[in-house]
Amino acid sequence: MNRPLHVAIAGATGAVGVEMLKTLERRNFPVASLKLLASARSARYKMKFRGEKLVTEEMTEASFKGVDVALFSAGAGVSKQFRQAVVDAGAVMVDNSSAFRLEDDVPLVVPEVNPEDVKWHKGVIANPNCTTIIMLVAVAPLHRAFGLRRLVASTYQSASGAGAKGMLELLAQTKALLAEAKDMDELAERYRDVLARIDPPKAFGDPIAFNVFPHIDVFQPNGYTKEEMKMVNESRKMLHDPSLRISCTSVRVPSLRAHSESLNLEFSRKVTPEMVREVLATAPGVIVVDDPANNRYPLPIDASGHGEVLAGRIRQDVSNPDGTGIDMFVAGDQLLKGAAYNAVQIAELL
C-alpha cells in the first residue's frame, strides 16, 4: 500500500454505504481524508469513522475536488449524473451500480478473479452485480483449473439485496403476520388480507415474508430478468469469454442478509469433488465449508458479516455420467463481498 488516499463515499447512508465505511475501517484502508456524500435528504447525518464523528454532505459536482477514489453506491442514475465530475476532478470512480458495467472502456473487476483489468481503467471501474461476484469468486479458480463448459445457477437472494428498505419490509411484513394470525393455518389463510392492511410494499413487487418469488429486477424480452442476464453477461466479461454458456434463475427468499446459490457446473474434462476442494482450498476469498457428516455446509447466516464466500455441498453430478459435472452450493454476504468489500478491494488495487 502506498500513500494514503483521499476517499469519498457517495451514498454513505445506504445499506452498502454503511458497509463501505465499516470495511475501510476494518481493512485499515490508508485514508488521508474521508468525505461522506449523500442526497440532500440524507445530508447532515452523523456517522462514525475510526472513533471520529463525520457528517454527511450533500453531493454536488464540486464534491470531488481533491478526491482520489470515490466509492459510489447511490443507484445508476446518480452514478451517471456525477461520472463526468468525478473524472474531471481526476478521481477514480469505483461504481457499485449497474450503470457502466458492460461498457467497453470500463473494467468490471473482482480482485480475486480479474485484478489485471484494473490497469486499463479510464476513470471508472465497475463493481459487478452481487450474485455474480459471489459466484465467480468460487467458480473462476475452477474455470482456470478445469475449463468451464456450462453453468446453471439458481439463487437464494436475501432481502438485503434491496438494501435497508428490503430488510425493513421483510421485518414489517413478518411482524404483522405473526401479530394478526394465531397459528399457521390462519396465517396461510389470512396472508394477503393482513399484508393488504399494512404499509404498501416499497422494496418488492411481491410479498416477501414466508414467501419466495422468481423475480429480481425487470424482465427482458428473452424472458430472463435483468438480474439473471447480469450473471450471464458480467461473468462473460470478467472471464474474458463472450460465449461462455451460463443460465441463471434468480429468486428472492425471506432470509435477512447474504445470498446463496445452487450451482451446476460442467467442465471440459473429468473433475472429481476432491479436485474441486483442492483448488478451492487455496483460492483467495473462498472458505470451503463441506463436512456434511457434521452438518457443515454454507449457510447465509454464517456468511453474514464476512468478506469471504463459503463453498460446500461439492459432489459429482449424477446427471453427467462421464464425470465432467460438479454440483456445489455457495453463500456470501451480499452487502460485503457482493458490494462494499469488493469495492474497497478494488480501491486497494489502485
Added chain:
Amino acid sequence: MNRPLHVAIAGATGAVGVEMLKTLERRNFPVASLKLLASARSARYKMKFRGEKLVTEEMTEASFKGVDVALFSAGAGVSKQFRQAVVDAGAVMVDNSSAFRLEDDVPLVVPEVNPEDVKWHKGVIANPNCTTIIMLVAVAPLHRAFGLRRLVASTYQSASGAGAKGMLELLAQTKALLAEAKDMDELAERYRDVLARIDPPKAFGDPIAFNVFPHIDVFQPNGYTKEEMKMVNESRKMLHDPSLRISCTSVRVPSLRAHSESLNLEFSRKVTPEMVREVLATAPGVIVVDDPANNRYPLPIDASGHGEVLAGRIRQDVSNPDGTGIDMFVAGDQLLKGAAYNAVQIAELL
C-alpha cells in the same frame, strides 16, 4: 366412481393426515365409512368429517378389518410395521412414506404421470416424494412431447415439508428473533444467541427463521442427500427410464407451505417456450402462470391450498444455443399435491 369405499387414514392427526381428511371431503370421495387411526398418544382426538364428529382410534393390526383403502402418512416405520396387517385384511395401502417406493413390486404413482402403474399393485401403492410429484406433474408431459435428455433442479422447500412441527418451529424461531432484536443489525448479530435461548429445534438441524440450508434428509455416500436422490430415483421409476439424467439440490427455505423448484431442462430436440406453454396448457394438474409483464409467475403463497402445480418463468435457456434448453419455475402445495391430494387421487383410481 363405483361403490363407496371403507377408508382408513393412518396418521390422521399429522399435517398430511389432516389434509387427507379435508381432501376426501372436498373431492366428494365416495366414503362408505371412515376410520381415523393414530398413535396411542394421539388417540381419542376429535376431528370433523362432513359435519360429523369422528374420534381417532389407536392403530392396531386389527384396525384394518373391513377396510378397502388405507391412506398411510405416519412415517416409514409405521408403514413397515402395519404393511402385512393391511394386506392380510384385503385392503390396499396407499403409503405416503418412503418405505416401499423403490421396491420392484410396489407401484409408485402420480395419477397425471403414470396412472397405468396402479394396475399391477400387490396390496401397496406408494405415493412419491412431495418435491418429485410437483416436478413430474409439469415435466412428464414435456418428456412425452419432446423427450427429456437432462434435468437440473434446485428446490425451495417450505417448513411444511417437516410437517406441523416444521411450521411451528419456523414460527417460534421467527417470533423469538423479532421479540428480542430491535432491528435488522441486532437481529443478524444476536441471531444464534436468541435461538440458543428458546426450545431446541426438533424439526430441523439448522435454524430455519430468516435462513436457508441445503440439507433435507440424510446424506448419502455420493454427497447427495436422500431427498435429492429421491428426485433422481423416483423420477426414473415413474418415467420408466432407469438412466434418465437428473441432478437435484434440495434446499429448505423459511416459507410456510408449498414448495418451489427452479428447473433447467434439456430436450432431445429444439423446443420453444411457446411449445412448452402449449403442452402445459392442456396437461392435467398444471396451471400455467406465466405473464411476467404483469408480475404473474408461480408463488408458493398462491400454490398453497391448491391441488394443482403452477408453472411459469418458461424461457429459452440461453446456455444451450442449439435451442434444446428450457428454464422453468414451478410451485405446488407440498401437503396437498405433494402428499394428501395425490394419495386420494390414487385411491380414486382404484
